[in-house]
Amino acid sequence: MKTLSLVITTLAFTLAGTSTQASTLDTVKQRGHVICGTTTGFAGFSAPDSKGEWQGLDIDLCKSVAAAIFGDASKFKTVPLNSQQRFTALQSGEIDILTRNTTVTQQRDTALGIQSPGVNFYDGQGFMVAKSLGVSSAKELDGATICLQTGTSNENTLADWARANKINYTPVVFDQFNEVVNAFASGRCDVYSTDASGLASIRISRLSNPNDYIVLPELISKEPLGPFVRQGDDQWFNIVKWTLHAQLNAEEMGVTSSNVDKQLTSTNPAIQRLLGVTEGFGKNLGLDDKWAYHIVKQVGNYGESFDRNVGAKSPLNIPRGLNQQWFKGGLHYGLPIR
Numbered sequence: 576m577k578t579l580s581l582v583i584t585t586l587a588f589t590l591a592g593t594s595t596q597a598s599t600l601d602t603v604k605q606r607g608h609v610i611c612g613t614t615t616g617f618a619g620f621s622a623p624d625s626k627g628e629w630q631g632l633d634i635d636l637c638k639s640v641a642a643a644i645f646g647d648a649s650k651f652k653t654v655p656l657n658s659q660q661r662f663t664a665l666q667s668g669e670i671d672i673l674t675r676n677t678t679v680t681q682q683r684d685t686a687l688g689i690q691s692p693g694v695n696f697y698d699g700q701g702f703m704v705a706k707s708l709g710v711s712s713a714k715e716l717d718g719a720t721i722c723l724q725t726g727t728s729n730e731n732t733l734a735d736w737a738r739a740n741k742i743n744y745t746p747v748v749f750d751q752f753n754e755v756v757n758a759f760a761s762g763r764c765d766v767y768s769t770d771a772s773g774l775a776s777i778r779i780s781r782l783s784n785p786n787d788y789i790v791l792p793e794l795i796s797k798e799p800l801g802p803f804v805r806q807g808d809d810q811w812f813n814i815v816k817w818t819l820h821a822q823l824n825a826e827e828m829g830v831t832s833s834n835v836d837k838q839l840t841s842t843n844p845a846i847q848r849l850l851g852v853t854e855g856f857g858k859n860l861g862l863d864d865k866w867a868y869h870i871v872k873q874v875g876n877y878g879e880s881f882d883r884n885v886g887a888k889s890p891l892n893i894p895r896g897l898n899q900q901w902f903k904g905g906l907h908y909g910l911p912i913r
């Protein structure tokens with residue numbers, strides 16, 4: 576009896592394993608669109624524009640996955656999630672990918688049943704204060720009240736840093752992004768602490784007089800931000816991972832949304848593989864060989880997406896810094912498609 580139930584249990588697990596392995600791509604294809612978990616609205620990364628259309632660096636990753644699968648970057652839907660809701664939404668299958676300024680940590684990448692296919696923005700945690708506070712360094716924050724959002728890695732990072740630097744502070748914590756922003760804007764706390772990208776976005780898009788605020792020079796952590804998928808579906812993991820690397824490789828090779836058609840006749844073998852002129856690399860992912868062509872044509876390469884959403888061509892004007900390509904002194908290093 577025991578042996579039989581063991582056999583049945585093993586069989587059930589094997590079947591469940593087999594079905595989850597192939598299922599996300601099939602589910603997405605049958606449904607006709609990919610579902611991405613986003614923030615509730617965080618300009619530059621994931622937020623609706625004036626027409627209600629979602630835009631941002633993270634949205635471009637979601638659109639790129641849609642372009643790779645359907646040859647149509649518009650085949651995506653968003654589920655807005657606050658910091659605390661995001662992991663359960665992914666675990667439960669409510670979303671296919673989390674594309675939302677999420678720090679890759681060992682705990683998240685292992686124990687939560689989810690995993691990280693890559694990093695699309697290298698960041699660090701920082702501090703923003705009103706200029707009127709008269710503070711120019713994080714070292715002067717002893718005694719401050721600090722606003723934070725629940726369910727972020729920022730809470731623990733701040734606690735560790737404050738203990739190490741003998742800084743006493745009072746945390747003021749809220750579940751919803753808007754509540755944190757409003758508390759800071761109304762002076763309920765002296766300091767806003769989150770990822771530097773978040774501070775740049777909040778300063779420009781959420782505070783009525785951005786020039787009244789400064790972001791302090793210190794970054795107190797590494798915050799590698801990137802997408803997450805569920806564990807147990809290697810094909811889906813690969814699709815998201817290689818979508819990101821296609822964006823990065825396209826930038827490295829100088830393939831852009833405006834020259835991609837011309838590049839189809841390039842004699843460079845790496846470009847021929849990227850754009851599906853040489854066959855087989857889409858097939859490796861269970862996709863059409865034109866997967867990366869569609870990404871670049873419809874969404875653009877990583878640099879185009881960075882500039883448009885958060886960089887020089889956007890109000891945030893975040894410098895490329897660590898997010899520059901490896902051959903220009905940054906950390907982005909597209910893995911070779913070959």
Ligand SMILES: N[C@@H](CCC(=O)N[C@@H](CS)C(=O)NCC(=O)O)C(=O)O
Binds near residue numbers: 656676728729770773
């Ligand atoms: N990178 C950190 C923080 C990410 C985070 O959730 N930041 C907040 C503050 S900027 C946010 O994006 N909130 C938007 C929302 O809840 O809609 C993490 O992964 O825990």
